[in-house]
Amino acid sequence: MAKRDYYEILGVSKDASKEDIKKAYRKLAVQNHPDRNPNDSEAETRFKEATEAYEVLSDPKKRQAYDQYGFAGVEGMGGGQHDYSSVFRDFSDIFGNDFGGFSSIFESFFGGGQSRSSGGSRGTFRGASLQYNVEIDFKEAVFGTKVDVSYTRNVSCETCSGTGASKGSGRRSCGTCGGTGQVRRSSGFFSIASTCPTCGGEGTIVESPCGDCKGHGVMKKRQKLKVTIPAGIESGKRISIPGQGEAGPNSGPAGDLLVYVSVRPHQYFERNGNDLYCMIPITVTQASLGTEISVETIDGDRVKLKVPSGVQNGKVLRIKGRGVPFVHNSDRRGDMYIKLRVDTPKKMSSKAKALMRELSDVIGEENHPKPVPLSEV
Ligand SMILES: [Zn+2]
Ligand SMILES: [Zn+2]
Structure with a gap:
C-alpha cells in the first residue's frame, strides 16, 4: 500500500x-x-x-x-x-x-x-460529553428562558454500582489476552497491540455479569432536564451542564451535556452585540414638518420619540438601555437604534399632485438638493 x-x-x-x-x-x-x-x-x-x-x-x-x-x-x-x-x-x-x-x-x-501493567488496572475515566441543540425565539434569547431538554444517556448501573458484576461475583483474568488487556497483531508497516475485544482492555472480565446492564456497568437512561438559558445569549453559544453527559467507564465521573443555542430571527429587530436595530418608515410630510412617532421596544411597551422637522432619510435615533442585557450583568443593557426611512408617496390624487407642485414652487431654490461626494452619503 x-x-x-x-x-x-x-x-x-x-x-x-x-x-x-x-x-x-x-x-x-x-x-x-x-x-x-x-x-x-x-x-x-x-x-x-x-x-x-x-x-x-x-x-x-x-x-x-x-x-x-x-x-x-x-x-x-x-x-x-x-x-x-x-x-x-x-x-x-x-x-x-x-x-x-x-x-x-x-x-x-x-x-x-x-x-498498562500486566493484569490491567481498571482505570476510571471521565465519560464523553453529549451535544444537544435547541432553538429559541429572539425575545427568549434577549430575556432568557428555560428549555426542556430530553435525551438518552449512559448512566452507571445502579444494580451493580457500575462494576458490571452480579451481586457477590468477582472478576477473573481474561482468557483472550491472558490478562494483559491487549492482543498483538501485525498490520504491515508496524505491529500493533490493540485493545482486547473480549475484556475491552481491562485484562479482567466479570465472572457472572449483572443482569440489568449485561455486564457493561452502564445502561441507557432517558433524561429530562430544565436548562436555564441566560438573558442576552447569542446564537451559536453553548451552555455546558456538568455531569449530565455519558457515565465514565468503571464508575468514572460523567461527561458534560453541551447545549448549543440557536436563535430564530425576529420580524423587526436585528441584533449587533448588545444593541438592537429596527427601521421605521415615515412620510415625506412627516419628515419635512417633524412628527412624533411611537415605537414598540423589545420589552413590548411603546416609547414616544420626537422626529425633528427636516429629518433626512437614514437618520438614526436612539433609545438608551432598551437593547439586549449583558449575559454576565443583566442589569446592564445595550441600546435600541431606530433608523428612519423617508417614504415617497406612491399613489397621489390629482389634488395631492397640485398641492405638491405648488409646494415645489414655494419651497424655493435653497431646498433643492446639491450633488455630494459618495463618501458623505
Ligand atoms: Zn449492572
Ligand atoms: Zn482480554
Missing part, C-alpha cells in the same frame, strides 16, 4: 508551525478515537496514520530528514520499530484534561510508552 504524505495526512502545509501540526493532529485523533468508532477499521487506520505523521513532524530533526529525503529519511531514525515516546510526552499537553481516557487507549494501540 502506498504511503500518504505526512503533511497531507494531517492536512497542513509544508511550512506549518509546530502549533498547527499539534492542532491538526489533536483534531484527527479525537475524531478517529477508537472509542468513538468501535469496529471501524478505517477510523483506526486514520488514527494510526495521523499518529505516525505527528510523531515525525513534531520532531524537528525527523521533520527535517523527512522534508529532505521523504520516508527514506525517517525510516532509520526510529530504529525500525517506531518510537512514540515523544508523542506520549506531549500527551497531556495535546489533549488536556478533557480526554482523560485517551492516553491509555493510545497506549493499548501502540504498546510501549507507559504501558
Whole structure:
C-alpha cells in the first residue's frame, strides 16, 4: 500500500508551525478515537496514520530528514520499530484534561510508552460529553428562558454500582489476552497491540455479569432536564451542564451535556452585540414638518420619540438601555437604534399632485438638493 504524505495526512502545509501540526493532529485523533468508532477499521487506520505523521513532524530533526529525503529519511531514525515516546510526552499537553481516557487507549494501540501493567488496572475515566441543540425565539434569547431538554444517556448501573458484576461475583483474568488487556497483531508497516475485544482492555472480565446492564456497568437512561438559558445569549453559544453527559467507564465521573443555542430571527429587530436595530418608515410630510412617532421596544411597551422637522432619510435615533442585557450583568443593557426611512408617496390624487407642485414652487431654490461626494452619503 502506498504511503500518504505526512503533511497531507494531517492536512497542513509544508511550512506549518509546530502549533498547527499539534492542532491538526489533536483534531484527527479525537475524531478517529477508537472509542468513538468501535469496529471501524478505517477510523483506526486514520488514527494510526495521523499518529505516525505527528510523531515525525513534531520532531524537528525527523521533520527535517523527512522534508529532505521523504520516508527514506525517517525510516532509520526510529530504529525500525517506531518510537512514540515523544508523542506520549506531549500527551497531556495535546489533549488536556478533557480526554482523560485517551492516553491509555493510545497506549493499548501502540504498546510501549507507559504501558498498562500486566493484569490491567481498571482505570476510571471521565465519560464523553453529549451535544444537544435547541432553538429559541429572539425575545427568549434577549430575556432568557428555560428549555426542556430530553435525551438518552449512559448512566452507571445502579444494580451493580457500575462494576458490571452480579451481586457477590468477582472478576477473573481474561482468557483472550491472558490478562494483559491487549492482543498483538501485525498490520504491515508496524505491529500493533490493540485493545482486547473480549475484556475491552481491562485484562479482567466479570465472572457472572449483572443482569440489568449485561455486564457493561452502564445502561441507557432517558433524561429530562430544565436548562436555564441566560438573558442576552447569542446564537451559536453553548451552555455546558456538568455531569449530565455519558457515565465514565468503571464508575468514572460523567461527561458534560453541551447545549448549543440557536436563535430564530425576529420580524423587526436585528441584533449587533448588545444593541438592537429596527427601521421605521415615515412620510415625506412627516419628515419635512417633524412628527412624533411611537415605537414598540423589545420589552413590548411603546416609547414616544420626537422626529425633528427636516429629518433626512437614514437618520438614526436612539433609545438608551432598551437593547439586549449583558449575559454576565443583566442589569446592564445595550441600546435600541431606530433608523428612519423617508417614504415617497406612491399613489397621489390629482389634488395631492397640485398641492405638491405648488409646494415645489414655494419651497424655493435653497431646498433643492446639491450633488455630494459618495463618501458623505
Ligand atoms: Zn449492572
Ligand atoms: Zn482480554
